[in-house]
Amino acid sequence: MSQLDPYGNQTPNRAPDSWVPDPWLDQPDREPAGEWPTRNGRADEPYTGSGDLPYSEAEAQTAAYPQVQPRAEADAEPATDPVRPRRPGPGKRRATGRAGRNLPAAIGVGVTLGAVVIASLFVWRPAFLAVIVVALGVAIWEMSRAVRAVGAHPPAVPLAAGGLVTIGMAWYAGEDALMLGFLVTLLATLVWRLADGLSGFGRDAAAATLIAVYVPFLGGFAALLAEPDDGARRVIVTLAAVVLSDTGGYVAGVFFGKRPMAPTISPKKSWEGLAGSLVATAVGSAILLYLLLDVEPWWGAVFGLALSIASVLGDLAESMLKRDLGIKDMSNLLPGHGGLMDRLDSILFALPTAYLLLAVFT
Structure with a gap:
């Protein structure tokens, strides 16, 4: 007589009294969970004979293998704190002006x-x-x-x-x-x-x-x-007018400059800077010419206005020339200035203007 085994297969000529229990189905009753031994506060199941390891040993073996991160976590970049740029210490910073000098x-x-x-x-x-x-x-x-x-x-x-x-x-x-x-x-x-x-x-x-x-x-x-005999003083008032024009234009341009005067030639020059040049040179030249050359103050103001305009034109002329040549400075001979021609551009236009005006005034 055949019988059905637990898997549904027929077993021929097998007596009921010769039945062998299947370890997968006929397992002995487990001990109550409260009687299981614990390790580090976690219940450790006893060996059941089914091939499973106790919890603690299985956990130890699992930890020995490389852990696979979820795809989203694996693809994500590791979080790092942003690196803040370090400020240069003493002696490493340079004071620069608007022109980068x-x-x-x-x-x-x-x-x-x-x-x-x-x-x-x-x-x-x-x-x-x-x-x-x-x-x-x-x-x-x-x-x-x-x-x-x-x-x-x-x-x-x-x-x-x-x-x-x-x-x-x-x-x-x-x-x-x-x-x-x-x-x-x-x-x-x-x-x-x-x-x-x-x-x-x-x-x-x-x-x-x-x-x-x-x-x-x-x-x-x-x-x-x-x-002439007073030639030294003539040169001084001429150079002083150029310096006043540059300084007045720079200060006025920094604090008030909004409207560019010649953006395609010299983007940093503004109409407000030109006004500052004219005012500074007119006032300063009126005082200097009166003190050094005994020229009436109003003539000194005219002298200053004319030299300021000549200085600005000289600066613009060289800026236009350098743009056509595709260069920034004529050379790097003078630190902070560029080339010597970059300092003479305003002076060269102011020299003949000053010579002609002083020939009339004096």
């Missing part, structure tokens, strides 16, 4: 150059001629290098030699000598360049003419200003 270096260089000019004017007058020659020689070198950015190569040798001779001629022989020296320098430069062929001659000739007019010709008026 190093103000301490700029002020130090400006004071040093001013002291050299004043000392050369009042200690030994011929030393001022040497200051002019060195300054304009460096300016010619900077300009000759700068125009190479557009492929121009003006002859630097005749430009520098002729320009410096022109300054000396203006110092000793006056206005006519300045004009003669300029024309001779320009002619010699063009002939020198023509000897290298016609390829690129027009471009190089235009660059040479620009440099000759911009640097030695305009700079030669510094020698004309210093030539």
Whole structure:
């Protein structure tokens, strides 16, 4: 006779008294849960014979295997505290102005150059001629290098030699000598360049003419200003007017500047800054010319207004030139300033203006 086993299979010729209990179904009664031994406050089941491990041993074995994080937690980036940038310690920060200049270096260089000019004017007058020659020689070198950015190569040798001779001629022989020296320098430069062929001659000739007019010709008026007996004071009031214009424009632009004056040429210049330049230069020049040259205050105010406008035009002219050349500074010769031409741009336009006005006023 066959019987059905617990799995539904037929077992033939098996007597009921030979039944063997199945360990999966016929397990002995477990002990009450309250009588189970505990470990670390957790009930530990006794071995049941079913192949399961006690709870504590199973937990220990499970902890030995790597734990798989849920997908959302695995894909998430570990949370980290944001790293705050460290502030530089003492001596590591630089004071910069609106233009990004190093103000301490700029002020130090400006004071040093001013002291050299004043000392050369009042200690030994011929030393001022040497200051002019060195300054304009460096300016010619900077300009000759700068125009190479557009492929121009003006002859630097005749430009520098002729320009410096022109300054000396203006110092000793006056206005006519300045004009003669300029024309001779320009002619010699063009002939020198023509000897290298016609390829690129027009471009190089235009660059040479620009440099000759911009640097030695305009700079030669510094020698004309210093030539009279009161020449030292004339130079001082001229340079002071330029400094007043720059300072007044900077302060007014920082505190009140809202409307850009020439955004495509010099974005940081504003109409409010121009007003500050005009006011500061007019007031300061009225006082200085009255004290140093015995000029009526209203004439001094006119002098200051004219030099302020000339200074701003000179600054804008060089800014436009540098934009066309695709450069920021003429060189990095002066810390905090750039090149020497970056300091002479306003002065070069102010020199002939001051010379002509002082010739009328005095």
